[in-house]
Structure formats: structure tokens, C-alpha cells
Amino acid sequence: MTAHRFGRVLSYIVLIVIGLVGLLPFLYLLLLSTKSRLDILEVPPSLDFDWATIKANYAEVIHEDGYFTFVKNSVIVTGVSTLIALVLGVPAGYAFSRLRFRGSDTWGSTILSFRFMPPVAVAIPIYLMIRYVGLLDGYPGLILPYIAFTLPLVVWIMIGFFDEIPREIDEAAMVDGLTRPFVLLKVLLPLARPGILVAATFGVIFIWNEFLVGLYVINSQDHYTIPIAASSLLTVESPIDWNIAAATGIFTVIPILLFSIVVQRYIVRGITAGAVR
């Protein structure tokens, strides 16, 4: 066996191990969601599937726990927050990339540090502020902090993408008769689309999974987002139904999984954009 071949086999083995580490918990979750309450603690889990149990588990999540309400809440909050963050962040990224203004260098490079702050560090102040302005227990009370969390990430990603686009394209467009805002709108947005999708994806994934701020701000079940709803399963008086919790987990993942599959090719292109050129 040549060294080259050996290296190839080795790299595949490593990749498979990494893949298993990533996938196994998820597969386990999938398996648990098909079990009845009694079979849940069986290790290793059996691979006997009972269609009636599966149906019962998922039906309970959908009907009794009001799953669709939570999905709706999550979609609204995630969608609106991400959209607003993009509308604000993309032009900001463009400005940081192209224009010189007071502090443009410093802010451009430190903007990501805002994102280093974990929600737990700011959840209480955010809660107090949201309460102060009377936005508790509603969409705006979630959307505002989520925009604040996502915006630095969007700006930072977009700065990188706009930096990749030659300035001469802006200049050509200006000579051709466009003002800066229209240069961005008509010429650069199509070129920066992969970047926008990457920024959107990171934003969506973060907001979709965000738990702590949601827990503080939202009180009524009508406004629960999926992570909060899922956690509420664990806090009720009754013994924990792990099979139901697993089914909820699966439902939580499905929307974000679909979204990721749709934008996947752009994400890959986006992440490697800087490297290949």
C-alpha cells in the first residue's frame, strides 16, 4: 500500500469517527422518540419499532403540547429578528468595508467582540430593560435582544464579504451613474448573496436555539419559543416523559435542518470564500 493510499484510508477513518460522534446522539434521540415510556431506559435500545407508539408520541407533542404554536412563535421571532439584523447589518458591513469615518477601523475590528458576550452575562440586564419598557411576554421583547445579539455577527461577516469584492466594481458603478446606496442595492447585493446567506444562517441558528433570554422575557405559554417549550417538559410536576421530550427534540431540529439544507451550498461557498480566491 502506498503512503498516499494509507493516508487516504486513515483520513476516512478519522472522518467516520468524527461523523459518528456528531451523529450518534441525534440518532439516539430519533430512536428514543419512537419508544414507549417503559422501553426508554433500555440500554442498548432495541430496534423494534411499534408504529402505534410512534404515532402516540408525536401526536402528543403536536396536539397536547401545542407544538405548532411554539413553531409559529419561533419562526416569527427568528424570522423577524434575522431580517431586521440583515437590513441593518448588511449596509453597515458595506460602510465599514468601503467608507472611512471616525472610528471605522477600530469599530470594524472590535465589532465581533460584542458577540463574545454569552447571553447569560447579559440576560438579567436585558430582562430589566425589557421590563422597564413594558415589552415583557411578547414578540418585541424577544426580537429586540435577538437583533442585538445577531447584528454584530452579521456586520462582521458582511465586512469580510464586501472586502472580497474589488472596490473598482463600486467605482465603475459610480462612474456608470449610481450613488453609493444604489451601488450597494443594484450591484453589490447580488455579488454578496452568499455572504448574506451565511450571515442569515448563523443568525437563524443562534436565535432558534436561544434559551436563556427567552426564558426570562416570556411568561405565558402562548409565547413560548421551541427551546422554552421543550424545557417546560422537564419542569412539570409529573415524571419526565423522555420519549415525548425526544419527539419534541426531533421537531425542534427539523425546521432548522431543512433551512440548513437549503442554504448549505451557499454556506460552504461562503466559509471558503476567503480561502480560494
Place this chain on the structure above:
Amino acid sequence: MASVSFAGVGKVYRDGTRALSDFDLDVADGEFMVFVGPSGCGKTTALRMVAGLEDITEGEVRIGERVVNGLHPRHRDIAMVFQNYALYPHMSVYRNIAFALKVRKTPPEEIKRRVEEAARILGLTTELKRKPGQLSGGQRQRVAMGRAIVRHPQVFLMDEPLSNLDAKLRVQMRAEIARIQRELGATTIYVTHDQVEAMTMGDRVAVLRKGQLQQVDSPQEVYDRPANLFVASFIGSPEMNLVEARLERGGDGLVCHVAGRELRLPPELVHARPGLEAYAGGEHARRQGGDDGAPGVGAARPRGARSPPRPHAGGPGGPRGRRPLAGRRSGERGARPPHRRHRPLRNRLGRARR
């Protein structure tokens, strides 16, 4: 079409770097003007100031009668060809060329007619539907040209448009750009660091160095009568030979000491070049010929090179402090290929070296 004029134009960047100083130049209506110089000489800065892509920190730039300082590029009625072409990668060739017209709300039939005309002139008719990424370098260059010529602008600005092409294509496009410019009769400012391009394409050539305009004249004149040492050494291929010599007053005229020999300068030569007198040895000459500027024989513009390049062709390496500067300077103009009959002095000097 319109003329372009620079009046005392200067550019200082934010970090204090001076890119251009006291730049005076008039480009006539319909003229093909070439800015040439080594990199960092300010030629691109000057061009970009006409385009409105660079703030003008000193002086005035006019296009036609209008002062354009502070005017947005889109109001200047100029078209520009960039070094990297700056095509819009997501648009087809047709849309690239049509873009400026569309932005200006030209009627669709008119756009179609003009784009097709431009495509015909440039030989792009079969490529209109393709994207820039699918084109060769030469074709992209043509698209960039097409984008400029459909506009019928007052001024064409070209920033080293051929520097990314291979040598053969460059020669071909050089001729083509010159032809298109003549056909359209458009005022053109063309920036290049390639002195061959400068000599073959322009009606006039402006030689720049370190932000200073050195000489503006027709290619032939710049070649025949370089204003100073820098121009002399920069223009021409193969390079001009430069030889050190010393100029002194002797008897009733000027005497040139070179390579251990004395050459009397014919009186008519001295009369034809009044500047020469000032460089003959003596106190006065020393002051005149300080470190700033060495207006050469027949200087068109006495803007000097700050520090003269070393003599070429095996001339003495660096005897800077050895002789009075002034005396050395005038002698430094060197030998040329001995085919220009009206420069006997240089020919003799050239031979004397060998």
C-alpha cells in the same frame, strides 16, 4: 467631447502622503493624452481625481468649462476603463455594456442599438450573452472598453487597461484602442507605466515622477528633447546612455570636459539652449544647480528630478562629492544612438566615452 484641465492640482492623502503636487496640465478636446511614469508617481491619482474617485485636496480640475471638484462621478459625464476591468460578474456582457445607459434611463431601443454598435466595433457580437467569467482576458478587456464607449462620454479615462494582458495581445489592443479613440474622436486620458505604450499611443505624453510633472509634449519631442535626466532615462527603449561630464567656461564659449578630453561647444548650440549657460562651472552655477532640478538641454519645463539617477552604461558609479554638482549635471546628459543628426554634441560625447 470636452477638454480637461488641471490647475495647481495637488493631492495629500489622510496619512500625510503627498501623491501629487502643483499639477498643471491642459488636455485639449479630442486629444489622446498619456500619463506615464514609474509606479507611485501620481499618475493614477491624477486620473482618479478627474473621475471623482479621489478627493482633490488642492487646486482645480475642469472638464470643459465646469469645475468638477466635489462633483459626484456620475455627474461628470466620464467613462473609465479600470486596470482589472471591474466588470459586473453577475451580469451578461450585454447587461454590462448596457448598464450605464439603463441607469440613465435611456430608451430600450436606443440601448439595444448602441450596445450592438459597440459590440460590433469591438468584435463582441457573439459574446453578448456570456458572463465575464466565461471570457478570456482580451475579451474582458474589450467588454470594459465597450462599457466606456456606449456612453459617448465627454472624457475617457483609462487606468493601465492593458497591463493584465499577455504581450502579444497587448500590442494588438494597443493598436485597437488607438484606432477606436481616433474613430470616436474622444478626449482620452490614458495612464500607463509602460513607456512603449506611451510613445506609440498618445498625441501627447505627460511624464510624471514622485508627484511632479516632468514634461508634457508629443512622444517625439519627449524622446528627442527630454526636459531632464529622469525623462531622458525613463523614455526610450533601449535606454539612453548617460555619461558624466563637466561644463566650464573656456575662452569665448563653453567647454565640456568628458573622459579626459575637452570638447568645445559650437556657439550655435549654446544659443539654441539658453539654459546651458547657467550650468557652466563657477559659483553662480553651483547655486543654480543645487539639488533641485536639472533642467537639461532644451528644457520644455524646468521641473527637475530631485536626485538624478546614476549614470548608466558603465559611467562612473557615484562620485557625488567629487566635482561641483553644477558642473557635473550638464554633462550627464548622455549618448544616444547616433542616428539623430541634430544632436552632434551628444554623439560626440557618446563616442568619447568609449
